[in-house]
Amino acid sequence: MREPLPLPPQPPPQSLADVLDRLLDTGVVLDGQVVISLAGVDLVHVGLRALLASVDRAAALVQPARLPGDGA
Amino acid sequence: MTADALYAYAVLPAGAALPAGAPAILPGATHALVEAGGCAALVSAVPRGPFGAGPEGRMADPEWVADRARAHHGAIASAAASGPVLPLSFGALFSGPAPLIAWLDARGPRLRAALADVAGCAEWTIRVEEDAAGHAAWLDQHDEALRDLSRKVEAAPQGTAFLLGRSRARRLEAARAARRAELSRDLAARLAAHASALPGELTALVPQGNADRLRDDLARIERDLAGTGLAARLAGPWPPYAYARAALRDA
Secondary structure (H helix, E strand, O other), X not given: OOOOOOOOOOOOOOOHHHXXXXXXXXXXXXXXXXXXXEOOEEEEEEOHHHXXXXXXXXXXXXXXXXXXXXXX | OOOOEEEEEEEEEOOOOOOOOOOOOOOXXXXXXXXXXXXXXXXXXXXXXXXXXXXXXXXXXXXXXXXXXXXXXXXXXXXXXXXXXXXXXXXEEEOOHHHHHHHHHHHHHHHHHHHHHHOOEEEEEEEEEEOHHHHHHHHHHHOHHHHHHHHHHHHOOHHHHHHHHHHHHHHHHHHHHHHHHHXXXXXXXXXXXXXXXXXXXXXXXXXXXXXXXXXXHHHHHHHHHOOOOEEEEEEEEEOOHHHHHHHOOOO
């Protein structure tokens, strides 16, 4: 049976900085976020997070990519 | 390029519908569900090449990373608008359906329990912000020890004033830290009153029915803090990113 809606239909816009801040070090970790190999075949690879080791670093990354109208 | 991998966004309940109009991690990719373990993973079939650049390659391309972050969040937020989700960490790539099915099968009971926990809830975070100059000015007015030291600095001869000034600076830093900590403790307690779980110090999983009270509570606190150099900013609602990690830390 479908659960009740957990979020408002139109949540407030999230800025890219907020999104990156939220994505860093969150979400279910997959086997320690490394490449897991079995018989030479990689099963899980988590690569993007390695780019964003800290919130400060992410904030620096965000600056050139922020678009008009992203909000605060 | 051939789609030879699966980018996985989140775990959903078995039988969940695909989120309508949700962005995909790469332009042109579509969404699909892979069911196993009594739940389903929201995925996009993608070529693994763009994800294999490594830190050096993507450090030079922050816009690419930012676009992927937007898409990852967009897909998860769309799914969360119609039911419970457990976000996977940003950048989760499986080499095909078989390893993803094995991953889901091995964790089915814990994933289903966590999905039940987050049903009808959203994640909220409070951030404590400080205007250092404003906070110092407020403390100057309200901290008796600081006021006393300021008076002594003004009245003392130059050498003594220098030493007293250093004492005053140390007292100011201690007072700032103490007041930030006190506010954080108070906010954590208020957040806990509305939450079903606390995956972080100032991050809470909040039932939808409590969200308005949480907002009202924070609005009152923000009004009370006006002009004091400290502020409390409520951010949300978010899909349960922090809760998913905390609940399945050892899965």
